[in-house]
Amino acid sequence: MTTTTLCYIENNGKYLMLHRVKKRNDINEGKWIGVGGHVESQETPEECLVREVKEETGFTLTSYRLRGLVTFVNSECESELMCVFTADGYTGELIECDEGELCWVDKTMVPKLPAWEGDKVFLDLLLSGEERFFSVKLQYEGEKLIEKKINLY
Numbered sequence: 001m002t003t004t005t006l007c008y009i010e011n012n013g014k015y016l017m018l019h020r021v022k023k024r025n026d027i028n029e030g031k032w033i034g035v036g037g038h039v040e041s042q043e044t045p046e047e048c049l050v051r052e053v054k055e056e057t058g059f060t061l062t063s064y065r066l067r068g069l070v071t072f073v074n075s076e077c078e079s080e081l082m083c084v085f086t087a088d089g090y091t092g093e094l095i096e097c098d099e100g101e102l103c104w105v106d107k108t109m110v111p112k113l114p115a116w117e118g119d120k121v122f123l124d125l126l127l128s129g130e131e132r133f134f135s136v137k138l139q140y141e142g143e144k145l146i147e148k149k150i151n152l153y
Helices: 045-057 117-127
Strands: 002-011 014-019 035-038 060-074 077-091 101-106 134-141 144-152
Touching (some): 035 045, 045 060, 045 077, 077 117, 117 134, 117 144
Parallel strands (some): 002 077, 060 134
Antiparallel strands (some): 002 035, 014 101, 060 077, 134 144
């Protein structure tokens, strides 16, 4: 199982979203996601988060919070454990991202963006103001979400 991070950086009622339109053979092509990436060997999820956010946005995070875990299961690829963070403090200037276009999107518009069906499950938790830690299991067949389980703590 691979481990990844995903972060929704917040500012003035908006999330910084990444429209994945630049990478070839990208499983997320055309979709809108937060920023993040794969945890490297001997790296904690928090270290990965800070590194990936810096690489993709130019921002150095100064305030962030682990909100939940998402387990992706798909018969077509390796399972993934994703650590979902939100952040509300950073320094630096936004840079161009080689994985897609970065855009500040009003939180009310985020659910309307093209995204994975399962992403909407945990985004709904974040956008609803849910403060409890969550663990979500999303099972896919190809690109179709066939099962979801949500636990709140």
